[in-house]
Amino acid sequence: MQNELRWEGRVALVARPELDTGIGRYVLMLDRGLREAGVDATTVSPSIPRLPDASYRALRLMGRDLDAFLRNYPLWSVYPDAQIYHLTGQTLASLLLFRRPKGDVVVTVHDLFPYVLRRNPRGRALYGSDRAYYRLVIAGLKRADHLIANSEYTKRCIIDVLGLAPERITVIYPGLDHDLFRPQPVPDVISERYRLAPGRRYLIYVGSEDPRKNLTTLLRALVDIRRAHPNVELIKVGRSHCEPERRRLLDLAKQLHVEDAIHFLELVPDADLPLLYNLAELYVTPSTEGFGFTLPEAMACGTPVVCAKTGSSPEVVGDAGVEVDPLDSEALGAAVIGLLEDEEERSRLREAGRARAASFNWAATIRATINVYRERVSARSAAAL
Numbered sequence: 001m002q003n004e005l006r007w008e009g010r011v012a013l014v015a016r017p018e019l020d021t022g023i024g025r026y027v028l029m030l031d032r033g034l035r036e037a038g039v040d041a042t043t044v045s046p047s048i049p050r051l052p053d054a055s056y057r058a059l060r061l062m063g064r065d066l067d068a069f070l071r072n073y074p075l076w077s078v079y080p081d082a083q084i085y086h087l088t089g090q091t092l093a094s095l096l097l098f099r100r101p102k103g104d105v106v107v108t109v110h111d112l113f114p115y116v117l118r119r120n121p122r123g124r125a126l127y128g129s130d131r132a133y134y135r136l137v138i139a140g141l142k143r144a145d146h147l148i149a150n151s152e153y154t155k156r157c158i159i160d161v162l163g164l165a166p167e168r169i170t171v172i173y174p175g176l177d178h179d180l181f182r183p184q185p186v187p188d189v190i191s192e193r194y195r196l197a198p199g200r201r202y203l204i205y206v207g208s209e210d211p212r213k214n215l216t217t218l219l220r221a222l223v224d225i226r227r228a229h230p231n232v233e234l235i236k237v238g239r240s241h242c243e244p245e246r247r248r249l250l251d252l253a254k255q256l257h258v259e260d261a262i263h264f265l266e267l268v269p270d271a272d273l274p275l276l277y278n279l280a281e282l283y284v285t286p287s288t289e290g291f292g293f294t295l296p297e298a299m300a301c302g303t304p305v306v307c308a309k310t311g312s313s314p315e316v317v318g319d320a321g322v323e324v325d326p327l328d329s330e331a332l333g334a335a336v337i338g339l340l341e342d343e344e345e346r347s348r349l350r351e352a353g354r355a356r357a358a359s360f361n362w363a364a365t366i367r368a369t370i371n372v373y374r375e376r377v378s379a380r381s382a383a384a385l
Contacts, residue, residue: 007038007370007373007374008038008039009377010082010083010084011034011040011082011085011086012041012042012080012082012084012086013027013031013034014043014044014045014079014088015043015045015092016091022291022293023088023089025293026110026174026293027043029174029175029362030086030088030369033175033363033365033366034366037370039373042080042082044078045077046075046095047078048074048076074091074095075094075097076095082101083373084106085101085103086105086106086369087105089108090107090109090110090111090141091137092107093136093140093141093143097139097140100143104377104380105143106145106373107140107146107148108148108172109148109149109150109154109158109290111154111212111290112154112158138161141158146372147169147170148170148171148369149169150174150291150312151290151316153311170372172365172369172372173316173360173364175366176297176300176360176362177362178357180270181277181297181301182274182300182301184274184275185278187275191279194235196233200231200233202234203232203235203284203336204236204237204279204280204283205218205236205237205283205284206237206283206294207237207285207294208238209240209242209249210242210245212289213286214286214287214308215236216329217328218234218284218286219249219252219253219256219262220329221284221329221330221333222256222261222262223258224329224337225340226261229340233262233263234262234263234284235280236263237268238265239266277298278303281303281339282340282346283306284305284307285307286307286308286324286327286332287311287313289312290312291316298353299357302354304349305320306321306324306335306339308326309323309325310325317353317356318356319356320349320352320353322335
């Protein structure tokens with residue numbers, strides 16, 4: 001790395017032990033990049049205290065899973081000695097209400113999904129009763145010294161929900177592993193491994209079934225798409241992370257008679273994911289999240305993108321994709337059909353997408369993150385004088 005990236009400070013990255021998500025990849029690449037920049041970085045995970053068995057049984061009777069709750073909203077962590085404590089996801093901010101570390105605290109906010117879902121009936125049904133998010137996470141975020149938002153959209157959400165001053169928030173886009181995500185030929189073994197029949201045209205979506213992803217819109221659009229092009233099928237990559245939604249989507253797929261046209265792939269190795277992007281003709285996501293990690297991944301592989309015109313997607317994609325209303329299945333279907341029938345436009349989007357994806361690089365992410373650390377250390381030193 002270049003000399004301007006180097007900073008010989010001590011940072012503790014606090015992270016949940018998850019590697020199969022966009023946030024998991026963010027933590028992995030952040031840790032690697034900081035070490036390469038000369039930062040003394042260590043990664044720790046929050047602890048889940050063991051309570052009396054009766055507590056777990058009582059909460060289960062009330063419909064609550066205490067283990068799952070404490071994994072999402074941890075209350076305790078052992079902190080190593082460091083100058084900066086970087087909480088790598090917003091839900092970890094609950095730690096700041098119970099055991100705050102002695103150094104400066106920086107929190108990366110990837111999404112404020114209750115805010116995103118406040119007008120989504122299904123989202124309110126699933127998360128509306130979980131007031132702990134607001135009580136713990138929002139209160140915890142206010143106690144952080146500085147926040148990193150992964151998009152301008154997320155920063156606006158933070159200001160709206162938390163009422164924080166804009167100067168307490170820095171926008172830093174996540175980077176992209178361009179050695180992994182790139183155009184490349186797809187060997188036949190990939191189709192064989194995932195039972196993808198030849199002669200089909202594939203769409204791909206990568207992510208969970210969380211309501212903010214709006215997959216019901218995608219499934220309903222698939223009906224229109226297959227009416228125009230019966231050989232089109234959908235590859236859905238990723239664990240559900242929301243079992244009620246997985247069951248609901250499976251039921252909906254049966255009702256719509258498209259269940260045989262959807263390939264649910266759970267855990268896909270890192271080496272295979274770029275090949276699946278390359279295999280697909282389009283990447284389709286009506287998601288309205290804080291930052292769509294999969295959007296630059298798909299664009300870097302040369303896969304044209306159809307995405308939501310709300311949330312952070314327009315900011316991430318720029319002019320390198322087609323944007324639609326995330327709740328309008330007819331518009332989504334029409335956009336996909338239009339691209340499937342226009343090779344010239346697909347070719348333009350492939351080139352534009354690769355150019356756009358090139359702007360997301362880990363060197364820039366690490367440089368900007370280290371600058372936040374430097375500013376926090378300098379501010380603390382000045383305050384001590």
